[in-house]
Amino acid sequence: MKRKIIDFIIEKIIFLCGVLSIVFVVLIFCFLLKEGVSFFKDYDVFKFVFGKLWYPSSEPAQFGILALIVGSIYVTAGACLIAVPLGVAAALYISEIAPAGVRDVLKSCVELMAAVPSVVIGFVGMATLVPFVRELFDIPTGLTAFSGSIMLAFMAMPTIVTISEDAIRSVPWSYKEGALALGATRWQTIRRIVLKAAMPGIIAAIMLGIGRVIGETMAVMMITGNAAHIPSSIFEPVRTMTATIAAEMGETVRGGMHYKSLFAIGLVLFVITFSVNFIADLILGKKKRK
Amino acid sequence: MVKIMEKIDKIKVENLSCFYGGKLALEALNINVVKNEILTIIGPANSGKTSFLRTLNRMNDFDANYARKGAVYLDDENIFYMNPEKLRKRVGMLFAMPIPLPMSIYENIVYAPKRLGLVSKKSDMDDIVKEALQEASLWNEVKDRLNSSAMKMSGGQQQRLCIARILAIKPEVILFDEPSSGLDPISTAKVEESMIELKKKYTIVLVTNNVKQASRVGDRTAFFLMGKLIEVGKTGEIFVSPKEKQTGDYITGRFG
The missing domain is CATH 1.20.5 (Single alpha-helices involved in coiled-coils or other helix-helix interfaces)
Incomplete structure (x- = not known):
């Protein structure tokens, strides 16, 4: 009883x-x-999303977040371009090629990378990467979308590597054996069999990595320069949606238009990350049903 | 004049020993496989028969604990000095569980020839697919759905697809590793039928746990026990009057 x-x-x-x-x-x-x-x-939704000017405290106030959306997209796309190939290649190396000793060390290092707080990454980036980028490309400031992309790629890597690695490792050994027994080389087996069979998992990993990058605030706020204008290249400062919310929330009047507009940005951001996660889930679900 | 039947040794094994993590799995093996015969290998678990088979196309090479001594000659060429990919193209292997690759039936068969650069034209690929499926006696069952996923076939069909896949790269020897352990009796019979058909063109080594299967398809049979070759001879003789007592005991089911 x-x-x-x-x-x-x-x-x-x-x-x-x-x-x-x-x-x-x-x-x-x-x-x-x-x-x-x-x-x-x-405030009109259309004017909000496609308005080019973000002057929340001038008279009359302008709440156009197109520049912020473009800023987020620039930084995210840049981070993906760097993190996806690197991350997938790292996952392949860890799961398929590295000898057992190296694999264990690498795996724990990657997992450790995930544990570094974003403010620390932002800090390190500000002290090392930003001056480096400024000198390398000879531009007025190193606080650019490009620097932000690199730092964010760092932060997305652990997610992409660990989840892709799981996906790659869960490809049955018998698939590889089957291909090898037909005279395929190791690289042919990896490319045509392992990557193909693990693709749904890898795509999900990439999606989750993107979700992490879009939502990231602290590091981008410190590194991207926070200029709310539509950039003409990745070597210009940008401001992302997340950084705007974090930077301006403290100076708003509770219940005022500016205050509410930041929530509206949050809503847009929520819709974007939700869609990314939803798509990732769909792909993962499709894999499981197979 | 007496015409002597030509009996060429396709594979010659000399003093082959295999080790797993320092433990002896196969001891000083000397055996030959004659061209166009089916050599069946029987024996209880841990007798070294699978180790032997997997040594013949060097699938053991991926196991870090594995070591070997001795020599295996394929047409007088030592396989341990050959390029393993080239060797595996000449010595195909069929596994216990059918493992179709996760793609369509058609792609499964053209996969290896494409990778090895044997074909590039679509019409050539069509020919290869048809020929391989016919040889594996599968063509009539799947000719209308070559583009459907191979994962949706029945176990016996998958196993014959795997045979067709090997045939597509035109090997010389085919190794069967307990090919019917996961199949029902009717599928098994079909796989055995295709084996007997195949020996006209290929040399076959069959490892099986099923003693009756050995007696049905084998030209010669070898009995392995605890990593040693106990006896090898014509299948009829081994089953009717084995020279060693252990062989007889195993065949009649007194142990193993």
């Missing part, structure tokens, strides 16, 4: 924990929606 009661209680506690995590997400979303939508009552 007593065992049954304990069983019952524990079951309910675990149930509560599970439900709570959903409740929190829903609550956050509702809050964001409430503040964001009330902003759109006073």
